[in-house]
Amino acid sequence: MGQKMEEMKIVHILFSFMNGGIENLLVDIMNHWEKKDHILLCVVNQEINPDLVKKIKFQDNRKFVCLNRKPGGARIKYIRQLERILQEFHPDIIHCHSNASFRFCCLLKPFHPKTQYILTIHSTRLYSKFGKFDCLLHRLLLNQVFVISKSVEQEVRERNPKLRKVVLVYNGVDCEKFQKRKNQKEKGKGQFKRIFCIARLNPAHKGQDILLQAIGLLSQKRQDFFCFFVGAPPVEQPEISRQLKRMGEQLGINNRVFFLGDRGDVPRLLTQADLLILPSRYEGFGIVLIEAMAAGVPVLGSDIEGIREIVGNNQFGYLFQKENEEDLAEKINYLLDADTSKVVEKADIYVHSHFCIKVMTEIMRKLYIEG
Numbered sequence: 427m428g429q430k431m432e433e434m435k436i437v438h439i440l441f442s443f444m445n446g447g448i449e450n451l452l453v454d455i456m457n458h459w460e461k462k463d464h465i466l467l468c469v470v471n472q473e474i475n476p477d478l479v480k481k482i483k484f485q486d487n488r489k490f491v492c493l494n495r496k497p498g499g500a501r502i503k504y505i506r507q508l509e510r511i512l513q514e515f516h517p518d519i520i521h522c523h524s525n526a527s528f529r530f531c532c533l534l535k536p537f538h539p540k541t542q543y544i545l546t547i548h549s550t551r552l553y554s555k556f557g558k559f560d561c562l563l564h565r566l567l568l569n570q571v572f573v574i575s576k577s578v579e580q581e582v583r584e585r586n587p588k589l590r591k592v593v594l595v596y597n598g599v600d601c602e603k604f605q606k607r608k609n610q611k612e613k614g615k616g617q618f619k620r621i622f623c624i625a626r627l628n629p630a631h632k633g634q635d636i637l638l639q640a641i642g643l644l645s646q647k648r649q650d651f652f653c654f655f656v657g658a659p660p661v662e663q664p665e666i667s668r669q670l671k672r673m674g675e676q677l678g679i680n681n682r683v684f685f686l687g688d689r690g691d692v693p694r695l696l697t698q699a700d701l702l703i704l705p706s707r708y709e710g711f712g713i714v715l716i717e718a719m720a721a722g723v724p725v726l727g728s729d730i731e732g733i734r735e736i737v738g739n740n741q742f743g744y745l746f747q748k749e750n751e752e753d754l755a756e757k758i759n760y761l762l763d764a765d766t767s768k769v770v771e772k773a774d775i776y777v778h779s780h781f782c783i784k785v786m787t788e789i790m791r792k793l794y795i796e797g
Contacts, residue, residue: 432462433462433463433464434463434464434518434519434791434794434795435463435464435466435515435516435517435518435519436459436463436464436465436466436517436518436519436521436794437465437466437467437468437512437515437517437519437520437521438452438455438456438465438466438467438468438521438523439468439469439470439508439520439521439522439523439527439528439530439531440452440468440469440470440522440523440524440527441469441470441471441473441524441526441527441530442469442470442471442473442474442497442661443467443469443473443474443475443478443479443492444473444474444475444478444658444661444688445475445477445478445658445688445689445690446626447548447597447713447714448523448548449475449478450478450481450713451597451598451599451713452467452523453478453481453482454598454599454600454783455783455786455787455790456482456483456488457481457482457483457600458600458783458784458787459787459791460787460791461487462487463487463791464487464488464489464515465487465488465489466489466490466491466511466515466517467482467489467490467491468491468492468493468508468511469490469491469492469493470492470493470495470504470508470527470530471492471493471494471495471496471497472492472494472495472496472497473497473661474492475688475690477690478690481690491511493507493508497661497662501530504530505530505531505533505534508530508531508534509534509537512534512537512538513537517538517541518540518541518542518794519541519542519544519794520538520541520542520543520544521544521545521546522543522544522545522546523545523546523548524548525545525552525556525560528543528545528563528564528568529560529563532563532567535567542569542570542794542797543567543568543569544568544569544570544571544572544794545564545568545570545571545572546571546572546573546574546595547571547572547573547574547578547581547582547710548574548578548710548711549574549578549708549709549710549711549732550575550577550578550581550708550709550710550731550732551581551708552578552581552710553578553581553582553585553586554581554584554585556585556586561585561586564586564589565586565588565589565590568589568590569590569591569797570590570591570592570593570793570797571589571591571592571593572593572594572595572790572793573592573593573594573595573710574594574595574596574597574710574711575594575596575710575711575731575732575735576594576731576735577710577731577732577735578710578711578732579592579594593793595786595789595790595793596711596780596781596786597711597713597716597781597786598781598782598783598784598785598786598787599713599716599717599720599777599781599782599783600783601720601777601778601782601783603693603720604693604696604717604720604721605693605697605721606697606721606722607696607697607698607699607700607721607722607723617650618650618651618652619650619651619652619700619701619762620651620652620653620654620698620699620700620701621641621651621652621653621654621699621700621701621702621703621758621762622653622654622656622695622696622699622701622702622703622718622723623637623653623654623655623656623657623702623703623704623705624656624657624692624695624702624714624717624718625656625657625704625706625714626657626658626659626660627655627657627658627659627660627666627667627670627685628659628660628663628666629666629670630707631706631707631708631709632657632704632705632706632707633705633706633707633728633749634655634670634705635670635673636705636707636749636750636751636754637653637655637703637705637751637754638670638673638674638677638679638683639677639751640705640751640752640754640755640758641653641677641679641682641683641755641758642677642678642679642751643751643752643755644755644758644759645678645679645682647755647759648759648762649682650762651682651700651762652682652683652684653679653682653683653684654683654684654685654686654695655670655683655684655685655686656686656687656688656689656692656695657687657688657689658687658688667685667687670685671685692714692717693717693721696717696718696721696723697721699718699721699723700723700724700762701723701724701725701726701758701761701762702714702715702718702723702724702725702726703725703726703727703754703758704725704726704727704728704733705727705728705746705754706727706728706730706732706733707728707730707748707749708730708732709727709728709730709731709732709733710732711732711735711736712727712732712733712736715727715733715736715737715743716736716777716781719742719743719770719773719774719776719777720774720777720778722770722774723770724743724744724761724766724769724770724773725737725742725743725744725773726743726744726745726746726754726757726758726761727743727744727745727746728745728746728747728748728749729745729746729747729748730748733745737773740769741769741772742769742772742773742776743769743773744757744761744769
């Protein structure tokens, strides 16, 4: 693309815009990107969270468009609609945030031969499932593949070693949104401690069932805590909420566990947290961990590659043995009473220096320019 380019036109494409880690990240990217560049955020399906859209600081060079396609509906009509938008916008970059969004718009590549196509792989256990045809398309049509952690990078390189350019770009957060949590001093007798698990309700991925079992074990030892689950299930699996609540009832902890649903006020919730837990079975990154670190909340996550890469070996947070509810219950019991101030302080410095949204956007823009 050349180092002399003074401004760029960038299109971010994804299928839905509900309240999730990728979507909130894109809001922060748009709000903190180099002001002179033009950014268009394009959502294919009609799955939109209007409150999330409102968080975008719209101006002349920040645009949002939804193609309003029904999930699973026709494609050609909406690909043509996207092409009309691209012809008017003249993008230098088309950045796809899922393989589905890349496959949706890759047919338009011949009409935009000078446009750089980029795909971000946002999790582990994704790329290894791609077929030979997808791998071929990536080699032929993608200029760059962004990966969010070393574990994701390894998976991509193993599955498709001939990709022309695979680049590690860590996710970032707007650290200024996160005020330090309340009640950091040791709580007195009779005061309840608050555990939060903030993630989409998808136990096969995020492991909420493991945490529920651990809470069941912990409740046999102590009663001075509550656990709050924040997040909604995938649109196509609404029954997951009922299943998890029923599991809580069966474990006898329904008076100790609360499901808050989809929330747009995560920074405020974190000011009330004493511990943030991410019990995932697999994870490419876990952006909520760095959000909690920015808020001064101690974090506890599964000892898996993506999470370990963020928290280190108990340097900036704590780890429990993957899928081991007994170990998780033990670690929670310990951390609710432990002095975590030194780890929390180190984590705060680490997040501001490595995972600030400004750091991320500067790296991305440089990579766009270098092509």
